[in-house]
Amino acid sequence: MDDRKLKILAAVVDEYVRTGEPVGSKSISQLENINVSSATIRNDMAVLEQLGYLEQPHTSAGRVPTFKGYRLYIDELMTPHDLPEEEKRMLDEMLGDKDTPEELLVQNAATALTEITHCAAVVTNAVPRFSVISKVEVIPTGKRLYVILLITSNGSIKNKACRLEFDLSHEQLDFFTHYIEENLSGVSVDSLSEEMFDKMVAAVSAYMVSLSPLVKGICELSEDLRQQELTVSGSEKLLSCEELDKMEVVKFIEHKDGLSEMLENAFSGIQVKFGSENDSFAIGNSSLIVSKYRKGGKEAGSLGIIGPMRVDYKKIIPYVEYLTQKISALMDSDDDIISAPSDIQEP
Amino acid sequence: MDDRKLKILAAVVDEYVRTGEPVGSKSISQLENINVSSATIRNDMAVLEQLGYLEQPHTSAGRVPTFKGYRLYIDELMTPHDLPEEEKRMLDEMLGDKDTPEELLVQNAATALTEITHCAAVVTNAVPRFSVISKVEVIPTGKRLYVILLITSNGSIKNKACRLEFDLSHEQLDFFTHYIEENLSGVSVDSLSEEMFDKMVAAVSAYMVSLSPLVKGICELSEDLRQQELTVSGSEKLLSCEELDKMEVVKFIEHKDGLSEMLENAFSGIQVKFGSENDSFAIGNSSLIVSKYRKGGKEAGSLGIIGPMRVDYKKIIPYVEYLTQKISALMDSDDDIISAPSDIQEP
DNA sequence: ATTAGCACTCAAAGAGATAGAGTGCTAACG
DNA sequence: CGTTAGCACTCTATCTCTTTGAGTGCTAAT
Numbered sequence: 065m066d067d068r069k070l071k072i073l074a075a076v077v078d079e080y081v082r083t084g085e086p087v088g089s090k091s092i093s094q095l096e097n098i099n100v101s102s103a104t105i106r107n108d109m110a111v112l113e114q115l116g117y118l119e120q121p122h123t124s125a126g127r128v129p130t131f132k133g134y135r136l137y138i139d140e141l142m143t144p145h146d147l148p149e150e151e152k153r154m155l156d157e158m159l160g161d162k163d164t165p166e167e168l169l170v171q172n173a174a175t176a177l178t179e180i181t182h183c184a185a186v187v188t189n190a191v192p193r194f195s196v197i198s199k200v201e202v203i204p205t206g207k208r209l210y211v212i213l214l215i216t217s218n219g220s221i222k223n224k225a226c227r228l229e230f231d232l233s234h235e236q237l238d239f240f241t242h243y244i245e246e247n248l249s250g251v252s253v254d255s256l257s258e259e260m261f262d263k264m265v266a267a268v269s270a271y272m273v274s275l276s277p278l279v280k281g282i283c284e285l286s287e288d289l290r291q292q293e294l295t296v297s298g299s300e301k302l303l304s305c306e307e308l309d310k311m312e313v314v315k316f317i318e319h320k321d322g323l324s325e326m327l328e329n330a331f332s333g334i335q336v337k338f339g340s341e342n343d344s345f346a347i348g349n350s351s352l353i354v355s356k357y358r359k360g361g362k363e364a365g366s367l368g369i370i371g372p373m374r375v376d377y378k379k380i381i382p383y384v385e386y387l388t389q390k391i392s393a394l395m396d397s398d399d400d401i402i403s404a405p406s407d408i409q410e411p
Numbered sequence: 412m413d414d415r416k417l418k419i420l421a422a423v424v425d426e427y428v429r430t431g432e433p434v435g436s437k438s439i440s441q442l443e444n445i446n447v448s449s450a451t452i453r454n455d456m457a458v459l460e461q462l463g464y465l466e467q468p469h470t471s472a473g474r475v476p477t478f479k480g481y482r483l484y485i486d487e488l489m490t491p492h493d494l495p496e497e498e499k500r501m502l503d504e505m506l507g508d509k510d511t512p513e514e515l516l517v518q519n520a521a522t523a524l525t526e527i528t529h530c531a532a533v534v535t536n537a538v539p540r541f542s543v544i545s546k547v548e549v550i551p552t553g554k555r556l557y558v559i560l561l562i563t564s565n566g567s568i569k570n571k572a573c574r575l576e577f578d579l580s581h582e583q584l585d586f587f588t589h590y591i592e593e594n595l596s597g598v599s600v601d602s603l604s605e606e607m608f609d610k611m612v613a614a615v616s617a618y619m620v621s622l623s624p625l626v627k628g629i630c631e632l633s634e635d636l637r638q639q640e641l642t643v644s645g646s647e648k649l650l651s652c653e654e655l656d657k658m659e660v661v662k663f664i665e666h667k668d669g670l671s672e673m674l675e676n677a678f679s680g681i682q683v684k685f686g687s688e689n690d691s692f693a694i695g696n697s698s699l700i701v702s703k704y705r706k707g708g709k710e711a712g713s714l715g716i717i718g719p720m721r722v723d724y725k726k727i728i729p730y731v732e733y734l735t736q737k738i739s740a741l742m743d744s745d746d747d748i749i750s751a752p753s754d755i756q757e758p
Numbered sequence: 759a760t761t762a763g764c765a766c767t768c769a770a771a772g773a774g775a776t777a778g779a780g781t782g783c784t785a786a787c788g
Numbered sequence: 789c790g791t792t793a794g795c796a797c798t799c800t801a802t803c804t805c806t807t808t809g810a811g812t813g814c815t816a817a818t
Contacts, residue, residue: 088811103761106812124767124811199552205545205562213560213570215552223560223568227510300661303650310650317647435780448792453781471780471799761818772807780798787792 065115069108071098073117074141076109077129081376084306086126131338131373134351138336138377147382155383159390162397165219166190169394170357171295173367173387178298181380183371186354188327189293190364190395192218193254197286200244202237202278212278214285216253222288226281229274240275243268244282256286294324296370302347307372312347321346327366332356334385338373349373353380355388359395367391412462416455418445420464421488423456424476428723431653433473478685478720481698485683485724494729502730506737509744512566513537516741517704518642520714520734525645528727530718533701535674536640537711537742539565540601544633547591549584549625557625561632563600569635573628576621587622590615591629603633641671643717649694654719659694668693674713679703681732685720696720700727702735706742714738 075095079087089102089109098105109127112118117133120126129137158176160169167189174185195218203211208231214222232240247264248256261283268275302313315321322344326337332355339350347370354368367388369380422442426434436456440449456474459465464480467473476484505523507516514536521532542565550558555578561569579587594611595603608630615622649660662668669691673684679702686697694717701715714735716727 086811090811101761102811103763103813104759107760110813120812122768123813124809125769126811199550201548201550203546203548203560203562211560211562211568213550213558215550215558219572221558221570221572223570225512225566225568300664303657303661314647314650433780437780449780450782450792450794451790454791457782467781469799470782471778471797473780759818761816763815763817765812765814767810767812769810770808773805774803775805776803777801779800782795782797784794784796785792786794788790 066108068100069112070136070141072105072108073112073129073133074137076112076118076127077133077137077141080128081374084374086121086128088126091126131340134338134373142378144381144385145378147386151383152386155386156390159387159394162394164394166395169391170365170367171297173391174295174297176387177367177369177383178301180383181369181371181375182301182304183369183375183380184296184299184302185367185369186294186296186323186327186352187367188295188365190218190357190359191253191292192216192220192289193364194252194360194362195220196250196252197248197256198250200241200248200282202241202244204232204237207231210278212281212285214282214289216289220289222285224281224285226277228277232275236272236275239271240268240278243271244279248282253286253289256290258283261286292324292365294320294327296320296323299370302350302370305372307349307374308347309349316346319346323352323370326352327354330354330356330366332358332363334381334388336377336381340373351375353377353384355384357388357391357395359392364392364395413455415447416459417483417488419452419455420459420476420480421484423459423465423474424480424484424488425725427475428721431721433468433475435473438473478687481685481720489725491728491732492725494733498730499733502733503737506734506741509741511741513539513742516738517712517714518644520738521642521644523734524714524716524730525648527730528716528718528722529648529651530716530722530727531643531646531649532714532716533641533643533670533674533699534714535642535712537565537704537706538600538639539563539567539636540711541599541707541709542567543597543599544595544603545597547588547595547629549588549591551579551584554578559625559628559632561629561636563636567636569632571628571632573624575624579622583619583622586618587615587625590618591626595629600633600636603637605630608633639671639712641667641674643667643670646717649697649717652719654696654721655694656696663693666693670699670717673699674701677701677703677713679705679710681728681735683724683728687720698722700724700731702731704735704738704742706739711739711742 072092075092075098076087079091089105092098092105093100093102109118113127116130117136118127119130121128155176159172170187170189174187177185195216197214198217199215201213203213205211208228210226210228212224212226261279265276265279268279299317302308303310325344326342334355337352339345339347349372350370351373352368352370354366356363356366358364368384419439422439422445423434426438436449436452439445439452440447456465460474463477464483465474466477468475502523506519517534517536521534524532542563544561545564546562548560550560552558555575557573557575559571559573608626612623612626615626646664649655650657672691673689681702684699686692686694696719697717698720699715699717701713703710703713705711715731
């Protein structure tokens with residue numbers, strides 16, 4: 065593979081991304097840093113086509129990059145733009161600071177991405193896998209009705225109402241609260257399991273059968289905590305994309321088919337995947353640009369955009385990269401929102 | 412206005428709703444309960460057009476109802492279908508029972524409506540205007556960090572983390588909890604106001620200045636409670652509608668322009684409004700079918716669908732009507748989920 | 759190895775031509 | 789007088805045919 069051929073491939077991708085039309089040998093020859101005639105370019109393009117990097121929509125049309133062509137361009141040829149300082153400042157402002165709740169942080173990042181790229185943004189929340197349960201409270205609020213409050217060290221607070229068969233006495237509630245505190249306080253969210261709660265139901269039932277709904281309630285709350293949530297925002301932008309199949313987009317908006325697999329399989333660092341490469345993903349001709357953000361050095365969630373394959377990678381990749389780095393930084397400084405249970409001052 | 416002409420107008424609407432094509436005099440004359448020739452119908456249709464009830468996309472095409480035509484059809488001509496018992500049972504099942512939280516109830520209704528009608532569903536939550544605050548708890552969860560828990564008699568539970576300047580002693584927390592309990596317990600959500608909280612901040616600050624963030628936190632939670640929330644679900648269905656302008660639909664999905672005004676202006680009972688009649692609403696050629704549900708005899712929120720003007724009113728209206736009635740019934744029986752504070756058994 | 763020149767291809771855009779659904783009007787009918 | 793059959797007329801949708809032009813591939817010259 066000739067050096068000039070690579071240059072031509074890059075030029076074709078750039079031009080196609082810019083105009084959206086198949087690009088011909090003439091328009092390439094007129095570019096600044098190309099100093100060969102259109103005939104030479106035609107020959108090279110024919111070779112690039114044979115190698116599978118370009119294709120023609122039909123004879124006598126210009127060339128369009130194949131996804132193999134995009135792949136080479138992204139992995140080897142492209143040099144991403146630098147993000148100007150003022151852009152960085154703008155993004156910082158949109159994101160929030162270290163006091164911004166984690167959920168809001170990724171949500172803000174998603175909003176920023178949709179506005180800048182005019183594509184759909186996709187984010188997953190940070191599963192607080194490595195945070196621990198710092199407090200469980202059971203608060204009576206009415207006839208046989210109790211509210212369970214579950215708080216983790218990373219600042220998630222979940223609540224749930226729970227109706228029992230009988231009212232609990234002061235002692236019964238005390239017993240239960242102590243039991244739960246002893247068994248769950250300081251336990252990491254990741255190690256919570258269905259079996260664990262089954263055991264607790266058994267233990268608690270031995271004392272008083274009608275307590276078991278409370279344990280079940282806590283179990284359900286902990287499931288909420290562990291759940292990886294996938295949010296796609298601005299998906300309506302995909303409908304304005306000429307190159308995406310409307311039916312496929314509508315289906316994707318409804319079911320988000322294949323997206324979580326795509327994200328799970330991604331390794332760290334910025335990454336670009338094409339709908340056509342992966343048959344579990346619903347939208348052909350689409351491109352997914354994602355990166356994972358980290359918290360405490362561990363992967364915590366993903367952030368990126370879904371758009372047409374013809375998208376300005378040079379421009380968009382730096383945005384996604386910067387945002388994930390920034391989120392990682394903010395989440396780490398943010399680790400001590402709610403301190404570990406040992407520090408809690410009991411009233 | 413001739414009786415036969417009305418019959419013909421109704422037939423045109425029915426046919427147009429069924430087929431989606433402009434309807435001609437011949438197809439009307441072949442209908443069962445029409446016993447005049449196509450020529451007669453042609454004459455009548457010409458009159459209906461002059462009166463503004465019908466229009467022709469172009470000469471030598473059939474007629475299509477104008478929105479004035481739809482209006483007359485809906486208000487006077489149409490007889491809604493009866494909802495078969497099995498449909499009612501299915502809806503009952505989808506909705507939930509009296510133990511289902513109110514939010515979920517309306518959300519289930521929205522899901523049911525999108526599935527049945529293939530239109531977007533719109534719901535507003537029940538603002539718990541007439542329910543009262545039954546409990547406020549402040550729970551220490553870490554260094555200078557407190558979680559506020561606000562519970563109302565209708566079962567809403569809201570929480571919020573709050574960071575103070577200093578840690579509170581047992582006595583200080585006790586003082587605060589008692590003060591809040593005394594001033595808010597049993598107060599109706601509707602009567603909560605900014606000024607009220609301003610006074611409380613002043614009173615509490617006299618005791619200890621650094622308590623004021625807690626009051627502000629409670630104030631913010633109460634704002635959450637009072638907020639009317641508008642949810643549109645299944646809005647992607649609108650994009651499959653031929654007769655709606657895609658750009659307008661996308662704009663609507665993004666901003667929900669004019670919808671809350673439309674809903675606020677609605678009076679009780681089932682109601683149909685057209686996008687074309689109301690210029691604040693974003694989607695031309697659209698139709699909004701809503702009804703308000705009630706709680707304790709008072710209007711509590713709205714429920715309905717947004718679709719193209721060409722929609723099967725005879726079929727859909729009974730669904731919306733039945734669902735609002737059912738929700739009203741469930742919400743009333745549901746009024747005592749969390750009993751008033753006097754009934755609370757303190758541990 | 760590169761380039762100019764030229765014949766060739768193919769989609770997109772435009773120009774008629776045709777078919778058919780539906781109308782409006784007129785004259786006949788009960 | 790309201791209703792109806794008959795007929796000429798209109799207008800769109802669809803098809804085919806032609807034209808246009810961008811872009812190619814090949815060949816021969818540099």
